Amino acid sequence: MKNIKQLKFWNFGGMYYFYFMIWALIFAFLPFWLDKTANLSTSVAGLVFSAMAVTALILEPIYGLIQDKLGLKKYLFGFVVLCLLFIGPFVQFAFLPLLEMNAIFGAIVGGxxxxxxxxxGVGVVEAYIERSTRASNYEYGHVRLFGSLAGGTAAFIGGIMFVRNPYSIFWACTVSAVILGVLLWALRVKKEEKEKVHAPEVEEEESPVTKENILNVFKNRSFWGFCIMMIGIATMFDVFDQQFPNYFASFFDDASRGELVFSRIASVQVFLEAGFMILAPWFINKIGAKNGLILAGIVLFVRVLGSAYLTEVWMLAFWRLLAAIEMPLMLVSIMKYITGVFDVRLSATVYMLGFNFAKQVGITIFSYVMGTLYGSIGFQNGYVVMAIIIMAFVVVGALIMRSERYYTKNKSAAAA
Incomplete structure (x- = not known):
């Protein structure tokens, strides 16, 4: 039985590894591909990311409710894997021809x-694995570190692959999707196992979700504070990373050399991130999930502002490495805050609306805005504006949110 439990841990880890291998390859090298291979301007490249965000806005509420209804069933996850399988063929045989026919139309369809x-799709993956690991009595952060390891691997090999053949990145995603699909098919998480591990929570979590339960989420001020915080942290994290590789490469006489160096730095960053991910659950348990989110926002503010003013290559590299602290703080705090504050039966819905939906609203707006600002006032001035936006959202969100410990005390008082 112990061997089966250990095998399941590696199964979870493998699913995170191969999904975030795909994630890291695309988000690290798509900006280079859009710039060098597709020859898009920064504003049209920003439109690709905006289209990705708009589509996610439509999908997230639907995905969240479906996944909460499915519980531990894998059908929705399987659909995401099916989409992942066709990334290589899509980019090589459809995306570029569409961009050449009409850049704006191609950007929207591709995004x-x-x-x-x-x-x-990431909301489905994260919500399903978080629920499954909780059912199997694993600490989310310990399993999630495999995603960071994947990011490190992708950054290390991706630079070499991209320089040799830009399309190889996307075909590697298709291969990873095949392995991810096999791991998902092999995974077994049973309700009976969940009942043994979380017996006190079973009655609440297994009872039917009502319309009133869903409406209570929207009546909770912490939900709206959490959404604002996510725009300040998660949105701006992604928007900053969208075109930072091009900014970094601009400091090199040979752009391909800059791309390769960036891939090495990103590789180091995500391996460091994996190390911090091991410690993050313990640290967040000590300081609280809300404080963890605030701290992640402060680190992002420092990272963006530093990139604007400290423009030596080694300084930019150091500032990039700060993401190794920021990402574990953010991810672990998000999951602990959701399960500590909201109805656990609605964890997927809250995650997809409070985190992903809010994040995509921000990305829809700020991807295009920042892309335009980069073109008009330059990357450095654009980063100063971004840093101010980050701090404003983090402060407002923190003022509205209540800590998870506030809700724990209220529950204890009500029980007494």
Whole structure:
């Protein structure tokens, strides 16, 4: 039985590894591909990411409710894997021809398809694995570290692959999707196992979800504070990373050399991130999930502002490495805050609306806005504006949110 439990841990880890291998390859090298291979301007490249975000806005509410209804069933996850399988053929045989025919139309179609796999699909992956690991009595952060390891691997090999053949990145995603599909098919998580591990929570979590339960989420001020916080942290994290590789490469006489160096730095960053992910659950349990989110926002603010003013290559590299602290703080805090504050039966819905939906609203707006600003006032001035936006959202969100410990005390008082 112990061997089966250990095998399941590696199954979860493998699913995270191969999904985020795809995620890291695309988000690290798609900006280079759009710039060098598709020859898009920064504003049209920003439109690709905006289209990804708009599609996710449509998908997230639907995905959340479906996944909460499905519980531990894998059908929706399987649909995401099916979309992932066709990334290689889509990019090589459809995306580029569409961009050449009409850049704006191609950007919208390409962004929408990629969102099925990434911006929209990631909510399904994260929510399903979080629920399954909780059912199997694993600490989410310990399993999630495999996603960071995947990011490190992708950054290390991706630079070499991209320089040799830009399309190889997307075909590698298709191969990873095949392995992910096999791991998903092999995974077994039973309700009986969940009952043994979380017996006190079973009655609440297994009872039917009502319309009133869903409406209570929207009546909770912490939900709206959480949404605002996610725009300040998760949105701006992604918007900053969208075109930062091009900014970094601009400091090199040979752009391909800059791309390769960036891939090495990103590789180091995500391996460091994996190390911090091991410690993050313990640390967040000590300081609280709300404080963890605030701290993640402060780190992002420092990272963006530093990239504007400290423009030596080694300084930019150091500032990039700060993401290794920021990402574990954000991811672990998000999951602990959701399960600590909201009805656990609605964890997928809250995750997809409070985190992913809010994040995509921000990305829809700020991807295009920042892309335009980069073109008009330059990357450095654009980063100063971004840093101010980050701090404003983090402060407002923190003022509205209540800590999870506030709700724990109220529950204890009500029980007494």
């Amino acid at each position: 929408a398809y990629l969102s099925l796999c990434l911006n929209g």
